Amino acid sequence: MEQAEEILKTVDFSGYDDILFISKSVGTAVSSAYAGKYHLKTRNIYYTPVEASFQFMTQLGIAFTGTKDSWVDHVAIKEGCEKGGFPLHITEDADHSLETGNVLKDLENLREIMRVTEEYIVGNSDEF
Template structure:
């Protein structure tokens, strides 16, 4: 049995492209799907370490409530797919509860770096929420594959629809390869 848990961002829910398509891929490889959702966030958290910490703690508490009845040790493979602040939540939850999950981190925030492990990372070089060099350095130190997309923002979009579609295809091909590798 396999389980994939999806940890969205604050404004990037599970029906947006990165999480929507990766969820379909995971389901196609036989993963049972669980989605975490959050509510009650301030809008003005970017740039404020205090507000970001508060948002993280709020999101982690809500994730714990959603996942409290999941018996993780029933599953031979657990995959956490996360976006933005969800990357910090997924990593912290994994560390706190000793899940030993595999991870797909989409556009992690810098606060995620201490808890990121055992996975792959996707990041845009024009992400206003996280400095590309800090993310790339952190991934190198942790030996995490980091796929960077030139001029892509926090949604891994560039503003050019054709480029965005090419990037999305590349991201989903790499995502599928990672997921497929977990099923062997």
């Protein structure tokens, strides 16, 4: 949190109509806590959130996780997303880096993850 505050200390968020935070892993907790602390209205892309993040995740967002992510309790992630209203996109056989170990499969998965990410960013989908 201290690092995020240091990096963002000169940003005047009041000049923005739309604030998008993209975060990964423990960073999902940091970005959410930061937005809450500074009363920012944000949209969020949460890549592989950890369970502790859900105590801070209160604003709009989508989440991505893998079925073989050993860093998380999969039931807790699904429940946290359901409770928070975050559409959860699950990548089969993917780990905490959203990788399967099969390069071609990873590229296919990454293409789909980026397609969903782009749709969320531009707001052109009801899929979330």
